[in-house]
Structures are given as C-alpha cells and as structure tokens.
Amino acid sequence: xxxxxxxxxxxxxxxxxxxxxxxxxxxxxxxxxxxxxxxxxxxxxxxxxxxxxxxxxxxxxxxxxxxxxxxxxxxxxxxxxxxxxxxxxxxxxxxxxxxxxxxxxxxxxxxxxxxxxxxxxxxxxxxxxxxxxxxxxxxxxxxxxxxxxxxxxxxxxxxxxxxxxxxxxxxxxxxxxxxxxxxxxxxxxxxxxxxxxxxxxxxxxxxxxxxxxxx
Amino acid sequence: xxxxxxxxxxxxxxxxxxxxxxxxxxxxxxxxxxxxxxxxxxxxxxxxxxxxxxxxxxxxxxxxxxxxxxxxxxxxxxxxxxxxxxxxxxxxxxxxxxxxxxxxxxxxxxxxxxxxxxxxxxxxxxxxxxxxxxxxxxxxxxxxxxxxxxxxxxxxxxxxxxxxxxxxxxxxxxxxxxxxxxxxxxxxxxxxxxxxxxxxxxxxxxxxxxxxxxx
Numbered sequence: 250x251x252x253x254x255x256x257x258x259x260x261x262x263x264x265x266x267x268x269x270x271x272x273x274x275x276x277x278x279x280x281x282x283x284x285x286x287x288x289x290x291x292x293x294x295x296x297x298x299x300x301x302x303x304x305x306x307x308x309x310x311x312x313x314x315x316x317x318x319x320x321x322x323x324x325x326x327x328x329x330x331x332x333x334x335x336x337x338x339x340x341x342x343x344x345x346x347x348x349x350x351x352x353x354x355x356x357x358x359x360x361x362x363x364x365x366x367x368x369x370x371x372x373x374x375x376x377x378x379x380x381x382x383x384x385x386x387x388x389x390x391x392x393x394x395x396x397x398x399x400x401x402x403x404x405x406x407x408x409x410x411x412x413x414x415x416x417x418x419x420x421x422x423x424x425x426x427x428x429x430x431x432x433x434x435x436x437x438x439x440x441x442x443x444x445x446x447x448x449x450x451x452x453x454x455x456x457x458x459x460x461x462x463x464x
Numbered sequence: 465x466x467x468x469x470x471x472x473x474x475x476x477x478x479x480x481x482x483x484x485x486x487x488x489x490x491x492x493x494x495x496x497x498x499x500x501x502x503x504x505x506x507x508x509x510x511x512x513x514x515x516x517x518x519x520x521x522x523x524x525x526x527x528x529x530x531x532x533x534x535x536x537x538x539x540x541x542x543x544x545x546x547x548x549x550x551x552x553x554x555x556x557x558x559x560x561x562x563x564x565x566x567x568x569x570x571x572x573x574x575x576x577x578x579x580x581x582x583x584x585x586x587x588x589x590x591x592x593x594x595x596x597x598x599x600x601x602x603x604x605x606x607x608x609x610x611x612x613x614x615x616x617x618x619x620x621x622x623x624x625x626x627x628x629x630x631x632x633x634x635x636x637x638x639x640x641x642x643x644x645x646x647x648x649x650x651x652x653x654x655x656x657x658x659x660x661x662x663x664x665x666x667x668x669x670x671x672x673x674x675x676x677x678x679x
Binding site: 319392430434463 | 528529534557560570588600604606644653659670678
C-alpha cells in the first residue's frame with residue numbers, strides 16, 4: 250500500500266488510487282530510466298529539458314558540462330523532475346475508455362553539486378554501469394581534467410511520488426458487445442543489434458541493462 | 465540546415481549544432497511520440513507531468529478530465545512541453561565520451577481549450593488513430609456526455625526547437641587502442657504481442673503506429 254505523500258505538492262490528486270509514495274516503488278521506476286525531464290524556471294519562463302539520469306542510494310544524479318548554465322540554474326531554485334515509462338496501449342471498445350499503462354515518478358527539490366573529485370568519479374562510474382553493467386571497469390576512466398570539466402548534480406528522492414497504471418481494459422458493460430479487438434499491447438524499450446565502430450571486431454558485445462531494455 | 469530559432473528561449477545554447485528549428489523536423493519528432501512532459505508553474509512550485517499527446521496540423525494536443533485542475537492552470541500561463549525519444553546508447557572507449565542518441569523537441573507557449581464539441585470529436589478521433597491507425601472507425605465514438613467530460617487542449621508548435629544526436633562514437637584519437645567494444649546500440653520502443661480481453665477472440669489484432677513502434 251502507498252505510504253503517505255511526503256509533502257502537499259507530491260500528493261496525487263488525479264486518480265489517487267494510482268499513487269505510490271514508498272521508496273522501493275520510486276527507486277524501481279527511477280532505476281528503469283535512462284533519461285528524465287527537468288522542469289525549472291529561469292528568465293521568466295518555465296523550461297522542460299531532457300537529460301540522462303541514474304540513481305545512487307537515495308539520490309537521482311544528472312551530469313553536464315561544468316560551464317553550462319543549467320548547473321547554476323538548478324542549484325539556485327527548486328525544480329521538478331519527471332520520469333515516465335510507457336508500458337502499454339490499453340485499447341478499449343469505446344474511444345473514451347482507451348488508456349495507457351505507465352509507471353511515472355515526479356520528484357521535487359533542489360539539485361546540489363557533487364564537488365569532491367573522488368565522489369564524482371565514483372558516481373560517474375555508476376552512471377556508465379547503469380547504461381552497460383560492468384562497463385566502467387573496461388573503459389578508460391575519466392581523467393582529472395575530464396572530471397573537472399563535468400558537473401555532477403544530485404537531487405534527493407525524499408520528496409517524490411510515483412503513479413502507476415498496469416491493468417487491462419475498463420470498458421463499460423454496455424460496450425462489451427462491440428465487435429472489435431480489445432486488450433493491452435505491452436510496450437518495451439528494446440535494443441537492436443549493436444553497430445560496432447571500426448576496430449571493435451572480436452571484442453565482446455556490451456552488456457545491456459536488463460531492467461531497462463527488453464531482451 | 466536549421467532555420468533560425470523562433471524566439472530567444474527556443475535557441476539551443478548547449479551544442480547548437482544539434483539544433484533544428486524547421487517545422488518538418490519538429491513535426492516528425494512530435495508524431496513519433498505517444499507521451500510528452502509538461503512543465504508549468506502553479507502554487508509557487510514548478511511541476512513536470514507526463515501526459516498523452518498527438519499532433520493535428522500545427523498544434524500539439526493533450527486531453528484530460530474537464531474537471532481537472534490542470535486545464536485551468538495550463539490555459540492561464542505559459543508552459544514548456546518536452547518530447548524526448550532515446551534512440552541509442554553511444555558506447556565509447558573512455559567513460560567521458562559515452563553519449564546517447566536522441567531526438568527531442570521543446571515547445572513554449574500557452575494551451576488553449578478546444579470548446580466546439582464537433583472539433584473535439586474530430587481531434588479525439590485523431591488521437592485514437594494516432595495510437596492505433598484506423599481504430600476510430602472501429603470503436604464506439606465518444607458520446608456527447610463523454611465529449612463534454614473531456615477537456616481537449618492545444619498548443620501551437622510555432623515556438624519550438626528540436627535537438628538531435630544521431631551519429632556514432634566520438635572517441636579521442638589516443639583512446640582508439642583501448643581493447644573494448646565501442647559502437648552504438650540502437651534503442652526502439654517495441655510492442656509485444658497483444659493481451660486480448662475476453663470476448664476478443666476472432667477479431668483482427670489492432671494496427672500499430674509504424675512510426676512509433678518497432679516492427
């Protein structure tokens with residue numbers, strides 16, 4: 250069962266029966282993501298930008314160039330981060346009852362920069378391993394200059410909410426006789442065969458994250 | 465070549481060579497999406513929420529319950545909408561040069577409600593056909609009460625920018641001898657076999673949107 254929302258702004262107001270506030274549910278949805286969307290205010294506008302993300306412990310991490318404007322903006326005011334996985338098309342017998350299955354998380358809070366170079370190296374290695382398990386041990390680690398040129402930011406997952414729809418069609422009883430296929434078409438992000446760079450012949454294909462990509 | 469950004473806030477500042485401002489590029493990325501993320505300000509916070517979307521002409525459409533708070537909020541101030549497709553893992557020989565291939569669009573502007581019931585029916589049918597081509601003719605159309613209970617909002621795509629990375633690994637010359645597989649792992653959203661509801665036996669499987677889902 251869902252725990253209580255950690256703050257008023259994380260309370261699921263629309264279809265609250267789909268809301269979850271426990272950390273295990275939130276962490277699992279975050280771990281299934283390679284990218285997130287960040288909403289923030291700057292220069293009189295609200296912005297929404299996609300970026301890569303990964304989790305270590307109770308924080309969501311992002312990275313960017315250390316000279317980008319985004320780092321300063323995100324550490325200067327609260328933002329909202331959205332992760333959404335589209336898991337299925339719910340095809341009903343009436344147009345109105347069509348739906349989608351999904352898992353989403355919305356996080357509120359303020360990013361802080363990770364300044365310690367050793368900590369940055371550790372969480373950046375975790376990022377490489379998030380994308381391809383075990384890969385951080387196979388590639389050249391970041392040099393001191395590369396670490397210095399990379400901004401790493403983290404956001405606490407303490408103020409977050411998840412929303413899940415993962416069931417079948419909810420047709421009205423009067424519509425059950427309509428002669429059309431109804432059901433759920435499951436969707437998954439899937440990997441196609443890797444396109445190797447010249448010089449990669451003979452090396453083992455990269456490991457892929459089983460919790461993110463369909464086999 | 466990219467046209468000029470339509471406004472200062474749509475100008476791609478980070479890696480501008482990845483920016484595109486022509487409508488055809490923007491429309492193609494929007495058409496490949498089933499969901500978007502909307503950033504908006506309300507109650508002293510910035511929020512980021514996912515929702516289903518589709519395009520008709522030069523507008524992006526979303527829908528929701530006509531009594532939801534979101535409708536009033538979105539028509540009362542400017543927002544930003546993000547669509548992001550993750551197209552590939554770019555696996556380099558150094559941790560630093562890892563990247564991702566993607567197509568994204570960010571739109572700025574203010575949603576307006578579609579009030580005319582006939583226009584609402586038309587764009588809602590387009591939504592059903594976006595999810596499953598031809599399906600709007602097979603299912604029960606929305607009743608007047610269902611149309612009245614559904615808020616349909618549209619956002620002009622005139623103030624929008626696209627960003628695309630769709631190429632291979634950019635390793636440093638010094639790293640080319642590192643003994644590890646390097647290349648791109650293409651990613652696609654894919655459909656698994658449909659899970660039919662009871663009573664669907666014998667009906668044709670639904671058509672799926674070829675521009676969105678891998679075959």
